[in-house]
Amino acid sequence: MYTGKTERPCCLCGERETVARLDLPPRAVTLMRNGDPIAWRDIVGEVSVHFCSSDWETVTDLVSNLGMSPLSRCNAAYASFDLREDFEALLNATRDEPDQTETERRFLEETDRVLTDADAETRAVVEAKIVRWALEDLGVTPD
Template identity: 65%
Template sequence: MYTGKTERPCCLCGNPETATRIDLPPRAITHMRHADAIAWRDVVGEVSIHFCADDWELVRELVLEMGLNPLSRCNVAYASFDLREDFETRLNVTRDEPDHAPIERRMHRESRIVLATPDAHELRDRVEARIVEFALEDASKASGST
């Protein structure tokens, strides 16, 4: 059985016809609607969310023109991500949580590059970079780190 990432509907309206995908760090899940049911610490790799063409225009305006984070409007049930396998229940062994620090550092570094040179990057990349920055800033505030 394949349990990897799949194409998902628009995270705002549920439309199965999507136009744009962006990738986020696992902690971004905590800022999405209905996130309390997701064990984000068990996510392996990036979280992908998709938008239909109409909602993509709204997200673009929210992020680039108004400086707002759209994640709280996104339904985590429509996100695509991989969860680590749960061997703990079968083997009675506790496994370490995945280390998200390398993913977050890489995504933060890439976002800073995109935001520092916006004319050299696609519109989608600029929106993704800003949302990654929003998610990491919010996560840092929530955890009390700077």
């Protein structure tokens, strides 16, 4: 049985060919379209969203020039993530509910590092801004 992550289509349009992937904290799923039924506390690790070439250009422009996040338009059904139950089924054991606080802290630290690096690549800056805005929208702030 294969339990690893598979590549996903563009989270905005569903196009199979993608050129960019962003990793987000689990709670960001709640900000996405169709994300309400997903038990974000049961997500193990990060949530990955993918973008096709034309949508990546739009996302880059939205984030860089307009200061807007694309997450509300992203379809959570196209996101890539692992649920705790998948691991429990594989290992035949029940795990405790994950505490996402450490994961969110790690994401915030990474955004700080990227946003203060003058040489950071565009993809990393776009990802850092989206992660920062998502966590701020969810009430998570740096210490």
